[in-house]
Amino acid sequence: MKIFSSLSVRTKLTIVVAGIPTLALIIVCAGFLINNVSMLREAKYSQLKTQAEILAFNCSAALQLKQREECKALLEPVVSQPTVELVGLYSSDDNEFLVVAGDSHFKLEVPELQSETAVDFTQDGFLDVWFPIRDAGGVIGAVALKANTNDLKQQMRNSVWSALWLATMTLLTCGLISLVSIRGVLEPILKLASVAKRITLSEDYSARVKAVTQDEVGELYESFNRLLDRVETTQGDLREASEAKSRFLANTSHEIRTPLNAIMGFVELLQKTGDQITPAERADYLETIRGSSRHLLTLINDILDLSKIEAGQMVYESIRFSPDQVISEVFSVMRAKIEEKSLRLEYDWATPIPATILSDESRFRQLLFNLVGNAVKFTTVGHVTLTARLLRSEELLEFEVADTGIGIPQDKLTALFQPFVQADSSVTRRFGGTGLGLAICKHISEGLGGTIRVNSELGKGSSFIVTLKTGDLSDVEFTNTVGEQSTITRPARIERLPDKLPNCRI
Numbered sequence: 001m002k003i004f005s006s007l008s009v010r011t012k013l014t015i016v017v018a019g020i021p022t023l024a025l026i027i028v029c030a031g032f033l034i035n036n037v038s039m040l041r042e043a044k045y046s047q048l049k050t051q052a053e054i055l056a057f058n059c060s061a062a063l064q065l066k067q068r069e070e071c072k073a074l075l076e077p078v079v080s081q082p083t084v085e086l087v088g089l090y091s092s093d094d095n096e097f098l099v100v101a102g103d104s105h106f107k108l109e110v111p112e113l114q115s116e117t118a119v120d121f122t123q124d125g126f127l128d129v130w131f132p133i134r135d136a137g138g139v140i141g142a143v144a145l146k147a148n149t150n151d152l153k154q155q156m157r158n159s160v161w162s163a164l165w166l167a168t169m170t171l172l173t174c175g176l177i178s179l180v181s182i183r184g185v186l187e188p189i190l191k192l193a194s195v196a197k198r199i200t201l202s203e204d205y206s207a208r209v210k211a212v213t214q215d216e217v218g219e220l221y222e223s224f225n226r227l228l229d230r231v232e233t234t235q236g237d238l239r240e241a242s243e244a245k246s247r248f249l250a251n252t253s254h255e256i257r258t259p260l261n262a263i264m265g266f267v268e269l270l271q272k273t274g275d276q277i278t279p280a281e282r283a284d285y286l287e288t289i290r291g292s293s294r295h296l297l298t299l300i301n302d303i304l305d306l307s308k309i310e311a312g313q314m315v316y317e318s319i320r321f322s323p324d325q326v327i328s329e330v331f332s333v334m335r336a337k338i339e340e341k342s343l344r345l346e347y348d349w350a351t352p353i354p355a356t357i358l359s360d361e362s363r364f365r366q367l368l369f370n371l372v373g374n375a376v377k378f379t380t381v382g383h384v385t386l387t388a389r390l391l392r393s394e395e396l397l398e399f400e401v402a403d404t405g406i407g408i409p410q411d412k413l414t415a416l417f418q419p420f421v422q423a424d425s426s427v428t429r430r431f432g433g434t435g436l437g438l439a440i441c442k443h444i445s446e447g448l449g450g451t452i453r454v455n456s457e458l459g460k461g462s463s464f465i466v467t468l469k470t471g472d473l474s475d476v477e478f479t480n481t482v483g484e485q486s487t488i489t490r491p492a493r494i495e496r497l498p499d500k501l502p503n504c505r506i
Contacts, residue, residue, distance in 0.1 A: 009186060009189065009190075010182065010186055010190075013182050013185065013186055014178070014182060017178040017181060017182055018174065018175060018178045021174050021178075022171060022174075025167055025170055025171065025174075026167075029163045029164075029166070029167050032159075032163055033159060033160060033163055036156075036159045037156055037159070040152055040155050040156060040159070041152065044127065044149070044151075044152050045119045045127075048119060048127060048129045048145060048147055049117065049119060049129060049131065051078060051084075051129075051145065052117075052129045052130075052131035052143045052145050053131055055074065055075070055078055055087070055131075055143045055145075056131050056132075056133045056142070056143045058074050059071050059074050059075075059089050059133065059143065060133050060135065060140075062074065063089060063091060063098065063133060063140060063141045064135065064140060066091075066098065068098060068099050071089050071098060071099040072099045072101060075087050075088075075089065075099060075101040076101055078101075078145070079101045079102040082150070082151075083147045083148055083149075083150065083151050084102065084145060084146075084147050085102055085103050085106050085126065085146045085147060085148055086100065086101070086102035086103055086106040086107075086108060086145070086146040087100070087101055087102055087143070087144070087145045087146070088100040088101070088108045088143075088144045088145075089141060089142075089143060089144075090108075090110065090114075090141050090142045090143075090144055091140070091141045092114065092139055092140055092141050092142075093140070093141075097144070098141070102146075106126075106146050108128075108144040108146060109128060109144075110144070111130050114130070114132060114139060114142060115132055115138075115139050116130075116132070117130065117131050117132065118130040125148075125149055126146055126147065126148055126149065127146070127147045127148075127149060128144070128145070128146055129143075129144070129145040129146075129147070130142055130143075130144055131143045131145075185217070188212070188213065188217045188221070189217065189220075191209065192209055192220065192221065192224060195207055195209050195224075196224075199228070205228050205231045205232045205235065206228075206232065207228070208225050208228065209221050209224060209225065240415070241418070256296065256299055258292075259292035259293065259295045259296040259299075260292075260296065262288060262289070262292040263289050263292050263293060263296070266285045266286075266288055266289050266292075267289065269285060270282070270285055270286075302436040302437065302440060303436065305366075305436075305440050309439075309440065309443045314443065314444075314447060316360045316363060316447045316448060317360045317361070317362070317363075318358055318359065318360065318471070319358070319359075319360070319361060320356040320357070320358055320471075321356060321357070321359070321361040321364075322355060322356055323353075323354065323356075323357055323364070323388070323397060324349075324353050326361060326364055326365050326368065327347060327368060327386065327388065327399075328347075329365070330365060330368045330369055330372055331345060331347060331372075331386075333369070334372055334373070334376060337373075337376050338376060338384075341376065341379070341380065343376065343379060343381075343382065343383060343384060344382070344383035344384070345372075345376075345383065345384050345385075345386075346383060346384070346385045346386070347385075347386045347387075347388075348385075348386075348387055348388075349387075349388050349389065349390075349480075350387055350388070350389040351388075351389045351390045351392075352390065352478035352479065352480055353388075353390075353478060353479050353480065354390060354397075354470065354473055354476045354477075354478055355476055355477040355478065355479065356476055357397055357470040357471060357473070357476075358469075358470065358471025358472065359397075359448055359468060359469065359470065359471065360447075360448060363444050363447065363448060364448070364468070366440075366444065367441055367444050367445065367448075367466065368386075368399075368401075370437040370438070370440065370441050371401040371441060371464050371466070372384065372386065372401055373437075374437060374438070374464075375401050375402075375403035375405065375462070375464075376403075378403065378405035378406050378462075379403045379404055379405035379406075379461070380405070380406075381404065382403070382404030382405070382461070383403070383404055384401070384402070384403045384404075385400075385401070385402045385403075386399060386400070386401050386402075387399065387400045387402070388400075390470070390473075391467070392473060395469060395470050395471065395472070395473065396450065396467045396468065396469060396470060397450075397467065397468055397469075397470045398465065398466070398467045399465075399466055400463055400464065400465045400466075401463070401464045401466075402461065402462070402463040402464075403461045403462055403463075404460070404461040405461050405462060406458075406459065406461075407456050407457050407458040407459050407460050407461050407462055408454070408456040408458065408462055409458050410456075410458075413454055413456065416438055416454060417438050417439055417441070417442040417452070418439060441464075441466070445466050445467070445468060448468040448469060449468060449469030450466060450467035450468035450469060451466070451467050452464065452465070452466045452467075453465050
């Protein structure tokens with residue numbers, strides 16, 4: 001079995017396709033020969049017994065009258081046959097052969113049981129036939145006959161040659177059919193193996209094999225091509241992920257250095273100036289340090305959250321809180337950025353507002369901060385709108401954050417929620433960021449039992465729609481009044497350099 005497993009596929013198929021029929025043919029031929037030899041022997045036995053019986057009938061009267069000459073005349077035609085060597089007429093009364101005709105080199109044997117017909121093979125390859133002659137009083141004698149088996153041997157040889165000829169022709173025909181069959185089955189497999197080997201050596205996964213049959217081999221070709229498609233796609237994804245991580249490291253190093261430089265610069269400035277600056281300037285410096293520290297903390301939290309998500313260690317709480325209050329708090333924190341960019345931030349409920357929902361308050365707040373913060377960051381003119389609605393039948397809270405910002409190309413939407421990805425590398429240079437926010441939002445929304453999806457058109461804005469589980473609302477009160485921060489606007493517009501301004505002031 002070990003030797004068979006080390007053979008090539010072609011050799012194995014040849015053994016299976018040609019070897020098994022050959023073995024079956026040998027068994028059939030052997031059975032045919034054995035059966036044919038048995039039939040020939042039975043025919044020979046029957047022939048000799050018939051001759052002896054006829055001779056016994058003809059010689060019965062002459063034997064009773066002891067007419068030797070007449071008996072001999074009856075025996076001569078029989079002994080003239082080429083297969084009969086010796087024939088004799090035995091007399092039971094005289095206990096001897098009355099007449100013997102044929103080759104004197106041979107000897108007739110008298111069996112112990114003279115009253116029974118017998119046909120026996122002798123050790124020297126002859127057939128001895130004994131046929132008793134009876135009258136009304138019992139056995140009076142017998143016909144003894146010794147015959148050679150030359151004709152039987154010739155018939156056996158003819159049978160063997162016929163079987164060999166038939167087997168040879170059958171094997172040749174089967175061999176030809178097997179070669180054609182093996183080639184038809186094996187060539188596509190060998191072609192596939194050759195392509196697979198070439199791909200392994202060259203690492204060129206663009207090669208494909210064309211299926212020419214509709215059988216299992218054709219399905220194998222199609223499966224192989226689909227596998228190559230997935231490998232190419234995976235390679236592309238890995239390449240993009242590697243490039244995205246490289247960009248992420250470069251962007252993150254810049255994003256982290258910027259607030260650190262601001263913090264260190266203003267701390268050193270405070271140390272050097274001491275009492276030489278006014279209280280208002282000191283407060284401004286401290287506020288800048290606080291803002292840069294908060295920005296740095298946000299970056300670090302995003303990186304740590306992503307690490308937790310990838311390690312499967314993100315933990316979600318389940319407590320009751322007011323979603324309206326959390327949204328209002330987020331709007332309050334975003335007030336400064338909204339006023340700074342002269343944007344309009346709107347917030348509304350499309351359904352009655354639940355007093356509380358059962359979810360993770362801190363993750364819900366983080367989700368809102370990321371989405372609203374992104375909308376504000378990528379919008380220079382227009383408004384940012386948050387619309388919330390309750391899907392009571394499904395126990396889901398749905399909110400939509402829409403903006404009139406730069407929008408996202410359609411071909412970038414599918415990869416938008418992957419880590420380290422932004423719609424365009426120029427976005428990072430223009431607006432900053434690490435590309436982790438939306439990936440974290442996706443995991444948070446799924447962790448809270450919901451989903452996140454996006455609709456966007458380049459140059460016209462984006463809309464992010466999030467759903468999350470609310471828990472049982474049967475005992476929860478509802479109101480139609482939204483929080484105090486439902487609308488934030490400022491008529492004047494202020495241009496600024498995000499993140500780099502503190503360093504410029506230094």
